[in-house]
Structures are given as structure tokens and as C-alpha cells.
Amino acid sequence: VVVALGRHLALVGFMGAGKTTIGAKVARRLGRAFVDLDAEIEQREGTSVAEIFERRGEAAFRAHELRAGLEALRRSEPAVIAFGGGALGSAELRAAILDHAFTVLVDVDVETAWERVRGGSRPLARDEASFRRLYAERQPLYETAADGRAADVDGVVLAAAGIHVEAGALERLGELVPGAGPVEVVTDARVAGIYGMEAQLALGSRATATHEVPAGEEAKTAQVVERLWRALRLDRSGTLVAVGGGATTDVAGFAAATYLRGVPWVAVPSTLVGQVDAAIGGKTAIDLPEGKNLVGAFHWPVRTVIDAALLETLPEAELLNGRAELVKTALLAGEDWWELPPAEAVRRCAAFKAAVCLRDPHDRGDRNQLNLGHTFAHALEAAADFDLPHGRAVALGLLAALRLSGLATDVVDEQLRPEPVRIDRDRAWAALARDKKAVGGVPRLVLLDAPGSPRLGVELPAADVRRALDSLIAG
Numbered sequence: 001v002v003v004a005l006g007r008h009l010a011l012v013g014f015m016g017a018g019k020t021t022i023g024a025k026v027a028r029r030l031g032r033a034f035v036d037l038d039a040e041i042e043q044r045e046g047t048s049v050a051e052i053f054e055r056r057g058e059a060a061f062r063a064h065e066l067r068a069g070l071e072a073l074r075r076s077e078p079a080v081i082a083f084g085g086g087a088l089g090s091a092e093l094r095a096a097i098l099d100h101a102f103t104v105l106v107d108v109d110v111e112t113a114w115e116r117v118r119g120g121s122r123p124l125a126r127d128e129a130s131f132r133r134l135y136a137e138r139q140p141l142y143e144t145a146a147d148g149r150a151a152d153v154d155g156v157v158l159a160a161a162g163i164h165v166e167a168g169a170l171e172r173l174g175e176l177v178p179g180a181g182p183v184e185v186v187t188d189a190r191v192a193g194i195y196g197m198e199a200q201l202a203l204g205s206r207a208t209a210t211h212e213v214p215a216g217e218e219a220k221t222a223q224v225v226e227r228l229w230r231a232l233r234l235d236r237s238g239t240l241v242a243v244g245g246g247a248t249t250d251v252a253g254f255a256a257a258t259y260l261r262g263v264p265w266v267a268v269p270s271t272l273v274g275q276v277d278a279a280i281g282g283k284t285a286i287d288l289p290e291g292k293n294l295v296g297a298f299h300w301p302v303r304t305v306i307d308a309a310l311l312e313t314l315p316e317a318e319l320l321n322g323r324a325e326l327v328k329t330a331l332l333a334g335e336d337w338w339e340l341p342p343a344e345a346v347r348r349c350a351a352f353k354a355a356v357c358l359r360d361p362h363d364r365g366d367r368n369q370l371n372l373g374h375t376f377a378h379a380l381e382a383a384a385d386f387d388l389p390h391g392r393a394v395a396l397g398l399l400a401a402l403r404l405s406g407l408a409t410d411v412v413d414e415q416l417r418p419e420p421v422r423i424d425r426d427r428a429w430a431a432l433a434r435d436k437k438a439v440g441g442v443p444r445l446v447l448l449d450a451p452g453s454p455r456l457g458v459e460l461p462a463a464d465v466r467r468a469l470d471s472l473i474a475g
Ligand SMILES: NC(=O)c1ccc[n+]([C@@H]2O[C@H](COP(=O)([O-])OP(=O)(O)OC[C@H]3O[C@@H](n4cnc5c(N)ncnc54)[C@H](O)[C@@H]3O)[C@@H](O)[C@H]2O)c1
Pocket: 188, 190, 191, 194, 215, 216, 217, 220, 244, 245, 246, 247, 248, 250, 270, 271, 272, 273, 274, 277, 278, 279, 280, 281, 282, 283, 284, 285, 293, 310, 311, 312, 313, 314, 315, 318, 321
């Protein structure tokens, strides 16, 4: 199991790790029910866990735990389930968790755990020596059972989405690609020149071939995909690893989705756009002469490796494209992540997008919020014959979305310095009316009630939308 898509998300770990607090927050982020097993048992039995231990003994408690745990795992709707610290002690429960859930170890060191629980009512936290002994005994059990490991809410969401965030992670790519089978690398010519060798070294003998695709949007064509299909030698035990920007991960992901009706793939995004957006959420695509991203597939990568160190070689113009998506994501989250050190901002944005996509993997509802500003951006790009940096178009699109939302635009002004573009107004308007989400020529917009509160499918009078679009165009 590599991601929690469509599966229960089981939280395991020692007492005091924060499974209940973190679990409740993760469940809210993923739009899932939260089951806290201890609380569930207390409610059913009408008494506290401590009481059950005291009056009926640990064996009786374990029997309740097994029953409640199996029931929770049998629920058909994927939930977030927090298991008690001793739950993995039961072979039967352990096997059921393995069968039905993606498991994340909520990590805590023994000192922190003891500080949190000492003096409380937990029956197994009465004296420090036995507490430490129990920790040493149980921790290996958690580690073996867990598919991922985390210590905070974002960390659990990222683990659930198969996303590994670590500066310098490229060096450890060999261990980060799940499984032990062969790996074929897809990368663009420029990225190959900078990181190709390091990726090869990290993959060691697992790397059996490298395929180069053109740098940038030119890679996203049917011809390039056909070349990949014909060059790949992987069987289903192998993994395709894409190293590069959004164009590379889009085309490589699409090749992985279709080759042999689907082989696993790993995304290693090397641009800011890739790390906060393109490599997250399982959308893959190529372009047609008729339009961008018209052919594609949903094919979630088994792992996404986000290494902020790769951004050091990224040209400023490419960073700007990513910054526009970063500001968009932060506006949707209602946070000022643009103030954070870049690596931290990337982690927050990646976790935000991952949660939205886990909630709505096939873009049937909530995920549409990620289009904030993009309806305008796409229209501007089309009217400019795509001779307009995406980040500049998104910056302008965000400006329009904020104005139509009746909100201040200072963040976009300060962070992205949007500059009006010189294009044909009628062409831009026509492109806006052709938007995939338009109904009867009037686009449905994503706006904000406030930062952090997106409103989807908003229909405004055409004149207002046109005025907002016009204000983005110079001359
Ligand atoms: N699938 C999705 O959900 C999704 C979301 C957003 C965007 N996208 C797609 O992503 C694409 C844009 O991706 P992008 O902005 O990452 O650009 P890109 O992939 O076109 O790369 C831009 C340029 O940066 C170079 N580059 C990449 N990494 C580098 C590094 N570390 N150092 C130096 N140079 C580097 C590349 O060689 C290329 O020339 C578009 O095709 C878009 O449709 C997809």
C-alpha cells in the first residue's frame, strides 16, 4: 500500500504521540469521519479506559479494542482511525489493519511522551521505568507496521498522499522508490544535465534506463509519449521515475498511466511549480494542437519526492511561476505562507494540495478550488498564443478573482507584482467564454468569501466578469 487513496487511514504510535488531536484534524482536512478507538470503547462501555483496566483487567480491554477496531476497519467509507498504543499487540487486529488501511506512525520520542502523559489517568503510564520499557518494546512494532511516519498534521497528510519532503532527498532516491524492482528514469534534457548523475547514483543498480524528453511544454505531445511507450522495457514490477518540472512529470506520469495499462511511477519535481502543484494529486496530461492538457489520466504516483535543494538551480523566471501557485494556495488556505522560508512554504502548500486531492481525487467538487485565478489566467494565455509566462497570467488571474471577491489585492500586488498584458481584449473574452467550466458563455468562477473560504461555481453578470478581465489588459 503506498497511499491512503480510497482506504482507511490508520494512526498508530505510542501514548502521548497526539494521535487523537492530530487524527481529528487530519480527518477534517480529508473530509473523513474520525474514529478514536479509545473514545469509542469508552462510549460503548459507558466507562473510562482506566476503569476497564482497573475493574476488568487489560485482557478485557484488549477484547473490546479488537472488536471495535475490526468494526471500524469494516466501515465502507474511508475514515481516519486512531488506534490505542497497544492495539498492534493483537496479531488479528494487526493483520486487519494491514488489509484495510494505510498506516501512519505518529512519532514521538519517549521523553516527550512521558512529559505529556505523566500524572494522568492512563493505566500504563504510572511509573517512568515501565513506561520506558513499554516504549522500547512497542516502537519496533509500529515501525514495521507503518507505511509512513509523521509527527504533525501536515506530515500525516503528506504521508497519506505518498509525499516525502526532505532537503537532500534526491541522494536517497534509491530507498525512496517503493519496492525493489527495476527503475527507468524520465527526465528533460536540461534537468538531466544538472541532476541526472546524482539520480543515477542514488538509484544504483535499480536504474536500468534513462529516457530524455524535451525541456518544457514541448515534452507534452503524443509523439513524445509514443517514443516513451516504445522505449520503455519495464514490466509491472518496475517503476518509472520522473525527474523534472511539471511538463516532465505530466508526460512521464501519462506514459506510466497508459503503458501496460498502468505501471507505478514516482515523481521527483524539480521546479517550484512541480513541488507545490504539478507533481501532487495524480493528474497527468499531454497537449493537443486544439488545447492544453486535453488528453490525460488520473494516475497517482506511488511516491512524490520533494527536495527543496533542487530549486537552487532554478532560474528566477521559473521561480516566479511557482510563487504564483504558492500565493494561490496560501490564499485558499487563508494563511500567509509567502512569509515562510521557501522550504517550509513548499511543505505547507504540498500538504494543502494533497489534502484537497485526497478529498476529491477525480475533480468532481472540492478540488475545483485549485482553479482560483486560473479561469482568467487561461484566457489571457490563450489570447497571447501562450507567449505569456504562466506565473504572470496566474498573478493577473488572482488579481481579478480578489477584485470580484471584494477583497484586498495587496498580497498579490506585493508578492507577485502583476503587470497587465498587451493582448486583444475580444480574443481574451472569447477564450474565457470557451472555458471548460463555462455555462452558456458565462464562466463559473472560484472566488473567496475571505482568504481560507473559497466559493465554487460562482456565476456573475457577464459585464462584471468582462470588466475584471479588461482591467488585466494593457492599452
Ligand atoms: N498535473 C497537474 O496537476 C499540473 C498542475 C500544474 C501545472 N501542470 C503542468 O506543469 C507544466 C509546467 O511545469 P513547470 O512550471 O514545472 O515547468 P517545466 O516543466 O516546463 O520546466 C520549466 C523549465 O525549467 C527547467 N528546470 C526544471 N527543473 C530545474 C532545476 N531544478 N534547475 C534548473 N532548471 C530546471 C526545465 O528544464 C524547463 O526548461 C505545465 O505543462 C502545466 O500544464 C500540471
